[in-house]
Amino acid sequence: AQTVTQSQPEMSVQEAETVTLSCTYDTSENNYYLFWYKQPPSRQMILVIRQEAYKQQNATENRFSVNFQKAAKSFSLKISDSQLGDTAMYFCAFAPTGANSKLTFGKGITLSVRP
Amino acid sequence: DGGITQSPKYLFRKEGQNVTLSCEQNLNHDAMYWYRQDPGQGLRLIYYSQIVNDFQKGDIAEGYSVSREKKESFPLTVTSAQKNPTAFYLCASSIRSTRTSNTEAFFGQGTRLTVV
Numbered sequence: 001a002q003t004v005t006q007s008q009p010e011m012s013v014q015e016a017e018t019v020t021l022s023c024t025y026d027t028s029e030n031n032y033y034l035f036w037y038k039q040p041p042s043r044q045m046i047l048v049i050r051q052e053a054y055k056q057q058n059a060t061e062n063r064f065s066v067n068f069q070k071a072a073k074s075f076s077l078k079i080s081d082s083q084l085g086d087t088a089m090y091f092c093a094f095a096p097t098g099a100n101s102k103l104t105f106g107k108g109i110t111l112s113v114r115p
Numbered sequence: 116d117g118g119i120t121q122s123p124k125y126l127f128r129k130e131g132q133n134v135t136l137s138c139e140q141n142l143n144h145d146a147m148y149w150y151r152q153d154p155g156q157g158l159r160l161i162y163y164s165q166i167v168n169d170f171q172k173g174d175i176a177e178g179y180s181v182s183r184e185k186k187e188s189f190p191l192t193v194t195s196a197q198k199n200p201t202a203f204y205l206c207a208s209s210i211r212s213t214r215t216s217n218t219e220a221f222f223g224q225g226t227r228l229t230v231v
Contacts, residue, residue: 006157009155032217033217033218033219035219042224043203043224043225044222044224044225045205045207045222047219050219091157091158095212095217096212096217097212097213097216097217098212098213099165099212099213100165100171101146101165101212101217102148102160102163102171102173103148103160103163103207103209103220104160105150105157105158105159105160106157107155107156107157108157108158
């Protein structure tokens, strides 16, 4: 069975500063994908960034980047130059490759950006 | 425009009644998923389907049923056997995973079900 753990339920950051959200996962799979999703107050789920496990290079999307440590099964999200619009819940998710792949989420973290 | 549509946005039902939540997508995706979201619980997988006429139980399937008669549609029925059905329900779809690749899921806007 695969599990995704987000141990911090809430975090707060000052506008324009940097914040890192933690995520760990457990799996016996060797090929898989990892995702960070954002859920703003509208509750619409939005993909922030994704990482293929076979790639050693960390994924980056503008102000968002990840620190992927495959051996440690860690997948943290760094948000640089935080903006008020970044206030949301953030979910880490895992999906193996394969015919009956299922997407598993962590419990999420509520991020508040202070003006 | 391509997308995934859930309806209705809000749904009220009396205790003991079955209710069906709609999920339709025109993204030509093979895989579809149903999640339940409760405060502090994250998204928990109810059912998922990788192809038409086939689906698998997720982590919390008890009290729910689904069908996948068409590629575009994956309705979820919340039955009277579900002990605590009041929740926010999210439907998602994605390109089918292969042996070596996977893609992200696209989500609908959700349905808030309240049972009174």
